[in-house]
Amino acid sequence: VGSGSSKLVYKARWLQPHASTADVAILRIRGSGATARRQALEQELKTWHQLGRHRSLLGLLAVTVEPSSGDYCLVTEYACQGSLERTLRSFAEEEETIGELVQLEVARQICDGMEQLSLHEVVHRELAARSVLVWSLQGQDHLGVRVKVADYGRWIMGWRGDGVSRVGSESSAGSRAGRARWMAPESLLRHRYSEKSDVWAFGVTLWEVWTYGKVPYWAITDDELVGPKVVDGERLAAPAACPPAVYAIMRECWREKIKERPSF
Structure with missing residues (x-):
């Protein structure tokens, strides 16, 4: 169902003895059999295990190894509607309205998952x-x-x-320049990532929800120009029909001073 330079994603059916079957996703991590990569991956899997099963985080169900290559294969929950980006854009294409309560609930659940990550000192990036x-x-x-x-x-x-992510995406974010549309100034300038840079990205994600998946800073077609604009203080405008209170939260997430941004 998907691929990138470092992983393959399959849809599969999980058959469990004395239990109901379920659709799952299998993430095969290319090159994870190499010693250095394996050690880093195993440490990360420990962190994922420590996060536990959480209602607003993608759940890891099992881990196995592909015999011939030694690549790790992760069995995770399968999302039948795909990414939020794709879902939002499908509403726009069909000219269907998403209710304000639905948008707020989407935002709440994303914040819920991010709070769990921050409690375990995991930075999403x-x-x-x-x-x-x-x-x-x-x-x-x-x-x-x-x-x-x-x-x-x-x-x-x-x-x-x-x-820098090596995995392709559905939007313009396949390169670091493309990802600048979601990045905080300190990440753009000094490669600094923290809960507060995740908070910045959360504000941009809220903007995506209220614009039905529009590309942030869509009027700037050259990805390379977005970062300097953000560093110079340019911020996304309020989406049409976005409640002032919600846009105020976005603006708080985009405060230049890190300490002035809210926490999850």
Whole structure:
């Protein structure tokens, strides 16, 4: 169902003795059989295990090894509606409305997952609508919303040591320049990542929710120009029909001084 330079993703059926079957995703991490990569991956898997099963984080169900290559294969929950980015854009394409209560519930569940990461001192680094998975999202049913934060593993999801993702995405964020649309100034200037840079990205993700998956700073077509604009103080404008209180939260997330941003 997907691939990148460092992983392959398969949809599979999990057959459990004396239990119901379930659709799952299998992430095969290319090159993870190498000693140095394996050690880093194993440490990250320990962290994932410590996070536990959480209602708003993608769940790890099992880990196995592909015999011929030694590559790790991770069995995770399968999101039937794909990424939040794709789901939001499908609403826009069909000219369907997403109710405000639904948008708020999506935001709440993303924040819930990010709070769990921050409590365990895990920095996501690439929070965006593309890295949130959707199990259920109907336009007017806020009680039925079910989304989970994913892609929070640096090695599992294809990170290099410099914080640049090697995994392709559905949007313009495949390169570091493209990812600048979600990055805080300190990440752009000094490669500094923390809960507060995740908070910045959360604000941009809220903006995506209220714009039905629009590309942040869409009027700037050259990815290389976005970072300097952000560093110089340019911020995303309020989306149409976005409640002032929600946009105020976005603006708090985008405060230049790190200590002035809220926590999850």
